[in-house]
Amino acid sequence: MRRRRPLAEIISALTYPLHVDDITALFDPRYSSKQPRARVTKVVREGPRTATIRFHAPPGWREHQAGQWVRVGVEIDGVRHWRSYSLSTAPGQDPAITVTDIGQVSGELVRRVRRGDILYLDPPQGEFVLPEHPRPLLMITGGSGITPVMSMLRTLAGRRADADVVVLHAARTRADALFVDELDALAQSAPNVQHMLWLSGEQGRLDLTTVDTLDRLCPDWRDRAAYVCGPEGMVADAERLWADEGAGDHLTMERFNVSRVDGPAGEGGTVTFTRSDREVAVDGATTLLEAGEADGVALPSGCRMGICRTCLTKLDAGRVRDLTTGEVHGDPGDLIRTCVSAPAGDVQLDA
Ligand SMILES: Cc1cc2nc3c(=O)[nH]c(=O)nc-3n(C[C@H](O)[C@H](O)[C@H](O)COP(=O)(O)OP(=O)(O)OC[C@H]3O[C@@H](n4cnc5c(N)ncnc54)[C@H](O)[C@@H]3O)c2cc1C
Ligand code: FES
Structure with a gap:
């Protein structure tokens, strides 16, 4: 049986030596038969080392669920580097990532990307998403770990304004804390949203190795659907604590980094x-x-x-x-x- 050639393959043959992507990109640079690309529409400074990068969803983009992440490809000196970033906007809005500059790719995104630039993207993925059925929620975040939770909170604000949510966000100083004004405003306007900022520069590390801090700040924490995203140590402590308290099933975690073990190779x-x-x-x-x-x-x-x-x-x-x-x-x-x-x-x- 003769194999039917996909349209892109036929166009490629007719336009050789140019690839079909080179031709279609002349009309719309976001189009690629292989790799979705998105045009940056806005870059917002969120702090000295952090920026939110908004982009138009590429053609055929599958809408993300609040809390999911995308693989983003960035060209640096002719080499495409891929990293994962959580989407910080609610589904239905133009997608955005909020990036903190800590290394090569994040530095490029925060310091160099401008409106009109093109980013390479993979479809949204990840299991760190809101529960299907309404439940009291506890969100514990540290540093840039607030980004997927921001997407969840923005989603809840539009769809379940009466949602019962405690947000405990840890940052070194108030100036370092992301989205703090928006979170405060949300807590003021939504009757059941509570926002607590933990300033580790003044209060020390947010301690999740024992129940003491949580018992004090959120006494019913064991009964809530808990979401934790932050530094590796914070997530590991939470995992142990919830397991020790027999509440492991109530905890959903997202890790942004994982260390390698010490010791000889x-x-x-x-x-x-x-x-x-x-x-x-x-x-x-x-x-x-x-x-x-x-x-x-x-x-x-x-x-x-x-x-x-x-x-x-x-x-x-x-x-x-x-x-x-x-x-x-x-x-x-x-x-x-x-x-x-x-x-x-x-x-x-x-x-
Ligand atoms: C599912 C997922 C979602 C993510 N979402 C976000 C997000 O919303 N915003 C965001 O800013 N980043 C996010 N990250 C982290 C991001 O993917 C990159 O790892 C980060 O930007 C560093 O990449 P880089 O190339 O700049 O640094 P590199 O040059 O690759 O690394 C610099 C150094 O930093 C260490 N490192 C990497 N990531 C972290 C981290 N998160 N904390 C502490 N040290 C780290 C590396 O081990 C390395 O030693 C996410 C990661 C994952 C896996
Ligand atoms: S590149 Fe993400 S698990 Fe290996």
């Missing part, structure tokens, strides 16, 4: 990227993703920290060490996260 080995026909010697501290990229193998990636699972790649042979736990694992056919896996002996990857 493993042995490393020879990594074969079977489909790319490449072979490279890799030490036990280098991830398979880094090794592949350095050798010119195109591997998918997103957060590069073991969270988003964009980098899952099939293991054909060998075992790998998970650099976030130290665990050595892997059977042929397993999907492994190349961004946090180093070879533990010789490895073959389906890439």
